[in-house]
Amino acid sequence: MAHESRPSAALGALRAAFPHTLPVLTGFAVLGLAYGVLMASKGYGPGWSFLMSALCFCGSMQFAAIALLTTAFDPVQALLLSLMVNARHLFYGVSMLEKYKGLGKKRVFLIFALCDETFSLTSSVVPPPGTDRGWFYLWISLLDYLYWVAASVLGGILGGVLPFDTTGLDFALTALFVVLFIEQIRRRENLTPGLLGLACTGVALFAAGPDNLVIPAMILTLGCLLLGRRRLEA
Amino acid sequence: MTPFLTPGQTLCVVLMVMLGTLCTRFLPFLLFPENREAPAVVLYLGRVLPPAMMGLLVVYCLRSVDLTAGSHGLPEFLAVAVTAALQLWRRNSLLSIAAGTALYMLLVQVVF
Structure with missing residues (x-):
């Protein structure tokens, strides 16, 4: 709609984007909590989990970084490890050059928050007709980001007391990649x-x-x- | 437990991890800015990399499965098979993921 106002474009895109992020919410809730708990068990409380998650937002590297925080201080090693573990992002960027074109300021956050799960969604899912493309990608990226940051902080606060046995719940992320792999190769x-x-x-x-x-x-x-x-x- | 590193050192490690991540995420977009057409080979890679990377991520998630010990990767194999089959059949992503995950939890918590 040509005269649709910005707030409703944003809201419509949120409604379209949210269901796609539910598997990520499930997986990040479990893994983020586990990350916060693990950090706390090494003496790094929710503040540090928040900082690491909010600034880096790189799940598997954050787990790898726990090893860096529990051994002799070596910033160069930290940088090199981060570059190596995160190298796959280079291919995500190349894949999203065209899709993230012309999105103005939103583009900076889309690139900043391009993790495995967000990439798998924004590269595979097409925004429904009539949905604002920029907002659709931004909501997926922002929701995934907030799930991760919130879960890791919560894990740091709770410190390992979970109400039920979540063993295996993180399989939701593997299943998400399996599903999106199938959807990709359908073409x-x-x-x-x-x-x-x-x-x-x-x-x-x-x-x-x-x-x-x-x-x-x-x-x-x-x-x-x-x-x-x-x-x-x- | 007291942290192994001082707050200053910890902050430094966080910033280094952040720097490494930022480099890998922003580099392609800085090398091929949006106001210029990227080389044909880069555009080609942009088209074929998404399916290839999804294949990578599936294997990456399953990288620690030990086929020689424990449950021999059977829960993972069954749950991936059910997820994939459901997706091919019904094409309902949330259903496939929920069913696959529920089956996996059942297998690792109760069966194996």
């Missing part, structure tokens, strides 16, 4: 790159082990995608 032209990513990461896991698989997997995938460009673009 015919995406089937080969999807299977390539799966296979290359499998090979990297086998060759480099679970702790060092990200960079070998990225290099292998990139190599295959570049070598197969002519066939994949046909």
